[in-house]
Amino acid sequence: MRKAIIIGAGIAGIASAIRMAVKGYSVEVFESNPYAGGKLSEINIQGFRFDAGPSLFTMPQYVDELFTLAGKNPKDYFEYEKLDEICRYFYEDGLKLTAYADVTKFGAELAEKTNSNAAEVDSFLAKSKIIYAVTHKVFLERTLHKVKSYLHWDTLKSVFRFGNIDAFRTQNKANESFFKDRRIVQLFNRYATYNGSNPYQAPATLNVIPHFEYHFGAFLPKKGMYSITLALVKLAEDVGVKFDFNQKVDAIDYQNKKIKGILVGGKFVAADTVISNLDIWFTYKTLLKNLPPPTKLLNQERSSSALIFYWGIKNIHPDLDLHNILFASSYETEFDTIWKEKSIPHDPTIYINITSKHIKNDAPEGCENWFVMINVPANNGQEWDQLIKEARQNIIEKINRILKKDISEDIICEEILDPRSIEFKTGSYQGSLYGNSSNNQFAAFLRHPNFISKISGLYFCGGSVHPGGGIPLALLSAKIIGDEIG
Ligand code: FAD
Numbered sequence: 475m476r477k478a479i480i481i482g483a484g485i486a487g488i489a490s491a492i493r494m495a496v497k498g499y500s501v502e503v504f505e506s507n508p509y510a511g512g513k514l515s516e517i518n519i520q521g522f523r524f525d526a527g528p529s530l531f532t533m534p535q536y537v538d539e540l541f542t543l544a545g546k547n548p549k550d551y552f553e554y555e556k557l558d559e560i561c562r563y564f565y566e567d568g569l570k571l572t573a574y575a576d577v578t579k580f581g582a583e584l585a586e587k588t589n590s591n592a593a594e595v596d597s598f599l600a601k602s603k604i605i606y607a608v609t610h611k612v613f614l615e616r617t618l619h620k621v622k623s624y625l626h627w628d629t630l631k632s633v634f635r636f637g638n639i640d641a642f643r644t645q646n647k648a649n650e651s652f653f654k655d656r657r658i659v660q661l662f663n664r665y666a667t668y669n670g671s672n673p674y675q676a677p678a679t680l681n682v683i684p685h686f687e688y689h690f691g692a693f694l695p696k697k698g699m700y701s702i703t704l705a706l707v708k709l710a711e712d713v714g715v716k717f718d719f720n721q722k723v724d725a726i727d728y729q730n731k732k733i734k735g736i737l738v739g740g741k742f743v744a745a746d747t748v749i750s751n752l753d754i755w756f757t758y759k760t761l762l763k764n765l766p767p768p769t770k771l772l773n774q775e776r777s778s779s780a781l782i783f784y785w786g787i788k789n790i791h792p793d794l795d796l797h798n799i800l801f802a803s804s805y806e807t808e809f810d811t812i813w814k815e816k817s818i819p820h821d822p823t824i825y826i827n828i829t830s831k832h833i834k835n836d837a838p839e840g841c842e843n844w845f846v847m848i849n850v851p852a853n854n855g856q857e858w859d860q861l862i863k864e865a866r867q868n869i870i871e872k873i874n875r876i877l878k879k880d881i882s883e884d885i886i887c888e889e890i891l892d893p894r895s896i897e898f899k900t901g902s903y904q905g906s907l908y909g910n911s912s913n914n915q916f917a918a919f920l921r922h923p924n925f926i927s928k929i930s931g932l933y934f935c936g937g938s939v940h941p942g943g944g945i946p947l948a949l950l951s952a953k954i955i956g957d958e959i960g
Pocket of ligand 1 (some may be wrong): 483484486504510513527529532676751843877901935943944948
């Protein structure tokens, strides 16, 4: 029986394992942590449960597909609900908006409370739909690195429509042309941060992202985001995958341009196929030390990182829902501070995710689990301890200002994740959340391919390689590998 080894049990590693097992391989996953999921894991403190990383679930069809592929019913493993409210937005000038999944309702909300209207949203989302139609087969679902990808009829059709993907102006410029109200420009600029980029530099092609939410929907697994990991691990085990935790792989072994296996804990384990789920930077720097690295590609600017406070909160805060954004008064200043000064803005945009609004067991009675996150630069050795202290104070003051109440006494327990601990816990170079940034129009072509011609039998999956970061794209990297292996 052919053997496949997967290095890393992040979401793409687990998905790759399932795909290889379904193909008839004997599959073993080596994971350095004592648990699966990588960034998609959870934290439990004093009766509060938090999803550690991702909080927004889009494109669940890519998860469901894995169950179907294995001949199983996804509902036997985990369930999720479609959200009626995508997000609540709060502005320093007192404006509060609810982004309803129902676009007509969202348009009416804008018309009632802002200088924008339903027609603006409609034409923006029509453009998002076109970008999706042109890009998804070419940029998301296939490798960009083989001629055969360009020979499909749908790819050729897309190539002729490339002019429609809005790659030659920034996302902010495009959004200014769609929306009269600058606060709505800000709302849609925020989508650049979904892959750790800067809307004042990233191409307007990123306006494809709202299509995921407003067309396909925003979802929440009924037992939280971490249940996606647990469900996929269970599925993997059901199709015969073996997981080895606390096993940090030391090297990938190859000879005569052909994969031989891996070295782990001083032992050699043979395999016909090795799939690395590590950040591509660490794959080259630690596992493939003798192979000349693709330096230009590895030196691309990294995506942003995050500073997260996991707060157990006493009291219920009815103004807030599952997803909440408290916007910075100047978005441009915020991004300049992150990207040019490589520091933490004084007035950051704050994201508060509260799963206990929907999942009662995530917090004790009368309490809430607040996941409070701001975007910060990737780790370049900043004075993080001092920056975090100042940021914590600024965040609390901003929340107090916007919610018009003092929440500082409500925080009954706390854990903090910052770029250093993200790098340490998930092996993400510089703690960036999504691999390289997409701050230029060529970024899609500068992500590492899912394979290399130098070593046959070696593949790469996960958020730092093609097609990109975030759960849906990480899952697609596994799908592309599956299709390549045939
Ligand atoms: P990773 O999660 O990066 O896991 C890699 C695994 O490899 C880890 O388990 C690590 O321990 C293991 N490993 C590393 N080195 C070794 C070694 N030598 N040997 C063995 N194992 C090793 N995405 C969304 O879709 N929606 C969101 O709302 C969202 N929000 C996010 C918020 C935060 C705070 C973070 C951190 C990420 C967020 N993301 C979000 C991004 C998403 O989490 C990632 O893109 C995705 O989970 C990456 O998965 P991956 O397969 O690349 O593996």
